[in-house]
Amino acid sequence: MSTAHHRGDAYSATCPCRGMLDLLADKWSALIIGALRSGPMRFGELRTRLDGISPKVLTATLRRLEEHGILTRTVYPAVPLHVEYALTDLGADASVPLDALRDWVEDNLPRFPH
Template sequence: MSTDVDACTRNDVYAAMCPCRDMLDLLANKWSALAIGALEDGPRRNGELKRRLEGISPKVLSQTLKRLEDHGLVTRTVYPEVPARVEYALTELGCGAAGPLGMLREWVEANAGA
């Protein structure tokens, strides 16, 4: 019989104390999934993301991007211009998450009326 400690060392999302759950929680959030999708085509500025993610508030967008950055899925680049230009882009880890999340978005769109 395995313990929670054993489950965590093998990254078992079903284990109560597994750190994988933080990432699952982040990726299962609709705004995270949509932000990652919006960044698939390349870096975008905050305003571009706000326009693409219809209905998101500036506060939620900021919080979402910060969480994605904290988890290593997105990078934030500040360019030394006046006014400062900030761009967000997917990291390698973020690109890896983009594929499965893209399939989930496609499934949702195809089955929304079901």
């Protein structure tokens, strides 16, 4: 039985890594992952942190990230229900290059055409 790791090829139309690249390249996905890097957050905290995101888009993006193993959703039985979102190990790994990209964009903002 082989345990060799097979690297994907995002330039190939048939590579399944394209779905993950599409998810991670999404602005809201990248910002949610960055926000959760500091620790678990509730929906309202994320909505406040991500200025301009609608509840509908936040919900849809959180679901996609959870489906792809980037974050976990934990429901605590309280009144009202307490739900927290947290990065998985995969999500924490993804946050490193995404944070670097966000930092680069923020640092180079004056260089971009307006």
